[in-house]
Amino acid sequence: LRQAERMKTAPAPPHEAGFVRRLLIALVRTVCRYPIAVLALSAALCALSLYAAIFHLQYHTQRSDLISPHKECQQRWHDYIKEFGDDDDIVVVVKGSERGRMVEALEQVAERIGHQPTLFDRLFYKADLRPLHDRALMMLPLDQIRTIRQNLGGDMHELLIDADPTKFTSPWRRLSLLSLLIRAGDSLPEGQPLSPEDVQFFTQLRAVTRAAGSYLDDPEKYSNPWSSLMASEPAGQQDLLAEPQYFFSGSGGLAFLLVRPIKEQGSFTAALKSVDAMHGIVADARTSFPGLQFGLTGMPVLETDEMAAAQRDTQWASWLAVAGVALLFLIVYRGLAYPTLTLVTLLVGTAWALGWLTLTVGHLNILSATFAVMLIGMGDYGVLWVMRYEQARRSGADVQSALLHTTSHVAVGNLTAAMTLALAFYAAVLADFQAVAELGWIAGCGVLLCALACFTVLPALLMLFDRRRLSCQDAADDAILALPGLRPSSDASWLPFLAWRPWWVVAGGLGMLGVLAVCATRVTYDHNLLHLQAQNLESVQWEMTLIQDTAGASWHAVSIADSPEKALELKAKYEKLPEVSRVVEVATLAPPDQDKKLPLLADIQDSLRTLPERHKTIAHDLPNGKQLRAELTALVARLPEPSIPDGGSNPALLVSLRQTLQGLLDRLPPGDNTAANLWTSKQLKVFEEKLTGDLSEDLHRLREVSTPREIALSDLPEDLRDRYVSPHGKWLLRVFAKDGLWDFGPLKHFTEVVRTVDPEATGKPFGTVEGLIAMKEGLQRAGLYAFLVIAAVLFLDFRNLKHALIALAPLVMSVVLTLGILGLFGVPLNPANMIAFPLILGVGVDNGVHVLHDYLIRRAEGRSTISYAIGRGVLVKALTSMIGFGTLMISSERGLAGLGLILTLGVACSMLSALVFLPAVLHLLGGRAVAEAAPITEEARLAA
Numbered sequence: 001l002r003q004a005e006r007m008k009t010a011p012a013p014p015h016e017a018g019f020v021r022r023l024l025i026a027l028v029r030t031v032c033r034y035p036i037a038v039l040a041l042s043a044a045l046c047a048l049s050l051y052a053a054i055f056h057l058q059y060h061t062q063r064s065d066l067i068s069p070h071k072e073c074q075q076r077w078h079d080y081i082k083e084f085g086d087d088d089d090i091v092v093v094v095k096g097s098e099r100g101r102m103v104e105a106l107e108q109v110a111e112r113i114g115h116q117p118t119l120f121d122r123l124f125y126k127a128d129l130r131p132l133h134d135r136a137l138m139m140l141p142l143d144q145i146r147t148i149r150q151n152l153g154g155d156m157h158e159l160l161i162d163a164d165p166t167k168f169t170s171p172w173r174r175l176s177l178l179s180l181l182i183r184a185g186d187s188l189p190e191g192q193p194l195s196p197e198d199v200q201f202f203t204q205l206r207a208v209t210r211a212a213g214s215y216l217d218d219p220e221k222y223s224n225p226w227s228s229l230m231a232s233e234p235a236g237q238q239d240l241l242a243e244p245q246y247f248f249s250g251s252g253g254l255a256f257l258l259v260r261p262i263k264e265q266g267s268f269t270a271a272l273k274s275v276d277a278m279h280g281i282v283a284d285a286r287t288s289f290p291g292l293q294f295g296l297t298g299m300p301v302l303e304t305d306e307m308a309a310a311q312r313d314t315q316w317a318s319w320l321a322v323a324g325v326a327l328l329f330l331i332v333y334r335g336l337a338y339p340t341l342t343l344v345t346l347l348v349g350t351a352w353a354l355g356w357l358t359l360t361v362g363h364l365n366i367l368s369a370t371f372a373v374m375l376i377g378m379g380d381y382g383v384l385w386v387m388r389y390e391q392a393r394r395s396g397a398d399v400q401s402a403l404l405h406t407t408s409h410v411a412v413g414n415l416t417a418a419m420t421l422a423l424a425f426y427a428a429v430l431a432d433f434q435a436v437a438e439l440g441w442i443a444g445c446g447v448l449l450c451a452l453a454c455f456t457v458l459p460a461l462l463m464l465f466d467r468r469r470l471s472c473q474d475a476a477d478d479a480i481l482a483l484p485g486l487r488p489s490s491d492a493s494w495l496p497f498l499a500w501r502p503w504w505v506v507a508g509g510l511g512m513l514g515v516l517a518v519c520a521t522r523v524t525y526d527h528n529l530l531h532l533q534a535q536n537l538e539s540v541q542w543e544m545t546l547i548q549d550t551a552g553a554s555w556h557a558v559s560i561a562d563s564p565e566k567a568l569e570l571k572a573k574y575e576k577l578p579e580v581s582r583v584v585e586v587a588t589l590a591p592p593d594q595d596k597k598l599p600l601l602a603d604i605q606d607s608l609r610t611l612p613e614r615h616k617t618i619a620h621d622l623p624n625g626k627q628l629r630a631e632l633t634a635l636v637a638r639l640p641e642p643s644i645p646d647g648g649s650n651p652a653l654l655v656s657l658r659q660t661l662q663g664l665l666d667r668l669p670p671g672d673n674t675a676a677n678l679w680t681s682k683q684l685k686v687f688e689e690k691l692t693g694d695l696s697e698d699l700h701r702l703r704e705v706s707t708p709r710e711i712a713l714s715d716l717p718e719d720l721r722d723r724y725v726s727p728h729g730k731w732l733l734r735v736f737a738k739d740g741l742w743d744f745g746p747l748k749h750f751t752e753v754v755r756t757v758d759p760e761a762t763g764k765p766f767g768t769v770e771g772l773i774a775m776k777e778g779l780q781r782a783g784l785y786a787f788l789v790i791a792a793v794l795f796l797d798f799r800n801l802k803h804a805l806i807a808l809a810p811l812v813m814s815v816v817l818t819l820g821i822l823g824l825f826g827v828p829l830n831p832a833n834m835i836a837f838p839l840i841l842g843v844g845v846d847n848g849v850h851v852l853h854d855y856l857i858r859r860a861e862g863r864s865t866i867s868y869a870i871g872r873g874v875l876v877k878a879l880t881s882m883i884g885f886g887t888l889m890i891s892s893e894r895g896l897a898g899l900g901l902i903l904t905l906g907v908a909c910s911m912l913s914a915l916v917f918l919p920a921v922l923h924l925l926g927g928r929a930v931a932e933a934a935p936i937t938e939e940a941r942l943a944a
Contacts, residue, residue, distance in 0.1 A: 049355020494871025516820020
């Protein structure tokens with residue numbers, strides 16, 4: 001009792017006297033007087049906070065939510081979303097070698113998706129343009145259509161006015177090699193340039209004679225030679241319009257289906273139901289098509305799988321952390337009373353923080369959702385409180401006296417640590433990155449609310465539940481485990497052997513710091529978000545498959561045009577960029593100048609109204625070999641040789657034609673070889689029948705695709721319109737890169753070159769680049785601001801530059817040592833584990849403040865070491881954090897595991913700096929002052 005009375009009257013340490021200490025003592029005294037009212041009010045606030053969080057707190061899970069909506073790139077992205085809607089697609093991948101079965105599989109999956117309209121919309125897996133096939137010619141440029149119309153005149157007109165090939169005099173029967181050679185001899189000008197019509201004719205003659213020579217060599221090598229005369233659809237256009245086009249990779253080994261999930265607004269896993277349903281659909285498809293492989297990927301699947309894996313892993317980690325912390329507390333506290341009270345206090349502070357963030361911010365994003373982990377790691381101020389409180393109780397003080405004693409010795413340090421850490425977090429609000437700013441506000445307020453709970457809820461709980469009657473003699477039966485060799489009495493020192501050779505400790509610490517500081521310069525930064533995810537996830541593995549097979553297919557830039565003409569102009573510019581693999585748009589299907597094209601198509605249709613019967617051979621007579629040889633010889637003689645310059649304007653064409661005609665002439669047998677001549681004539685007869693048949697077929701196809709009817713926007717398939725034409729008449733272009741865009745270098749370069757074509761271009765690549773840069777710079781800037789704020793607050797608290805620098809030592813050492821270990825083992829920083837450093841800063845300053853406050857109190861009593869209670873409290877708090885953070889390393893999510901690794905390293909380094917290095921430094925700096933201090937009476941020592 002005597003010790004307890006002395007404790008009540010012990011003078012406060014001089015450096016802690018002042019308004020803040022008196023305010024805290026008055027607050028705790030009030031709590032001691034009305035504990036039930038305090039707990040009731042705290043419980044009511046908890047209930048209100050949880051109600052607000054459950055029913056009003058929203059979750060912004062998009063990566064675009066991390067950036068301020070006022071950013072230029074974000075404004076462009078939101079404008080795009082308003083026009084075309086969210087374009088986050090689930091990607092179903094079918095892998096196989098049989099194209100037909102792969103198409104069947106796509107159709108089955110599409111049918112199943114169509115039965116669930118509440119979960120999916122905007123299905124897109126094929127382009128069925130067959131309704132436009134009869135107007136395919138409308139998609140050609142106006143000049144080409146005029147050329148086609150012109151080609152149907154002249155010599156072609158003779159064929160078109162008499163479509164009955166059964167007549168002996170039919171021009172179709174007379175269309176032969178000989179007739180073409182005679183026509184060439186009549187058209188060849190002497191020493192004059194060729195007209196455009198002549199150029200076209202001689203080009204066609206070269207193709208026909210080359211085909212004839214190849215046919216004589218090998219009839220299997222025959223190919224249609226009329227392509228140079230009759231322009232038709234653009235390359236690939238005929239197949240595109242003739243049958244549905246499914247989406248295959250360039251190698252043909254992968255087929256794709258895209259569908260947009262209908263998301264639950266405000267949910268942390270907004271696409272979970274849709275993704276789960278799609279997994280079921282794909283599982284059924286695997287059963288129906290055993291020879292094919294099926295996979296799911298795309299941003300909604302990657303994000304959902306990431307969230308689900310993180311949730312599963314964090315649940316396991318939480319149970320392991322609870323078990324580990326419970327075991328630690330059982331060993332240290334030898335009971336569950338104190339652990340339960342400190343945990344309840346921490347949960348109350350966290351609940352208040354939830355209510356406050358719901359009121360002030362209203363939502364959590366991917367980054368700020370980690371605030372609860374931060375509070376568990378940094379907001380547990382009850383550990384040091386109960387350590388000092390139990391020490392006072394074991395010295396014989398009653399509950400209220402022990403609480404007031406604890407307030408005088410610990411609360412000021414707790415408040416300083418909380419204020420410093422909160423202001424450090426508030427400094428992050430100045431960072432030019434919305435997610436970091438929101439995290440700074442939420443975590444800063446949370447730390448203060450956890451400290452407030454420690455000053456109010458914990459004393460109230462102790463007043464109600466600590467019914468023990470203890471005396472000084474009970475101190476021998478210590479309820480809290482002491483470290484071997486140390487007495488847990490009020491005058492026990494923390495690790496007294498540090499005072500034996502403090503220079504060795506300081507020198508060793510500085511040496512280690514120097515070595516690891518060099519290693520810290522080797523730390524790299526990895527922007528690749530795919531590297532943060534679990535590599536065993538199916539969606540990640542299929543994404544890697546897409547990268548290997550179609551590197552730039554995952555992400556794309558988008559441009560918005562006001563008209564189809566502007567869209568085609570942008571497309572032409574994009575296709576000139578070497579970084580662009582392809583540009584997808586539908587403006588090609590809404591051709592310009594349709595009013596000018598319609599009369600031309602009507603003329604073409606009229607010219608082709610009578611054609612020979614389709615797929616019927618047009619019989620020809622046996623060619624006259626002698627006459628054919630004579631015409632070839634005469635024409636070859638008139639054409640220029642390669643070594644003789646030609647006076648015309650087309651020497652290359654005529655020289656090439658001469659070589660082709662000479663090649664055909666060389667293949668003809670001599671005139672005296674009757675059998676060979678007969679065989680050659682028969683071969684040429686079949687060739688000429690194929691020749692006229694191909695021309696007839698080409699004209700039939702031309703008639704099929706030249707219907708004079710306008711192509712309206714409503715004629716396009718609905719799935720194409722929804723994706724590429726907005727309700728307001730805007731036209732979309734999707735620009736795909738040649739390189740994969742998960743790596744930061746190609747991603748940044750791609751966005752830069754796209755902006756050279758369209759400064760208003762947007763898309764996921766732009767937001768990702770902006771977010772990655774802003775996040776890295778924002779966290780770096782926030783760290784700098786936080787350090788400056790911490791230094792300023794510590795100087796104001798201690799009113800002494802030397803003390804402020806000493807308190808900063810564990811903070812600086814913990815960061816340098818952590819970075820050095822990462823550099824030593826080649827562990828890169830990334831967007832996930834960078835979040836750890838605000839926590840490491842907080843733990844470092846928290847430990848430094850408590851150790852220095854305790855040292856100053858004990859120095860006033862004539863001691864140069866910190867107290868056993870504070871050392872043990874910092875140790876237990878650090879071990880608790882290390883267990884909690886360390887369990888995250890079991891996660892399959894590499895980002896989460898990396899975060900756990902850095903946090904564990906950071907807390908361990910901070911603990912060692914504060915409990916080993918800092919006491920040695922303080923002993924060296926304070927030894928002389930202690931030696932010169934007046935002896936401390938036993939009464940003053942007991943009062944401490």
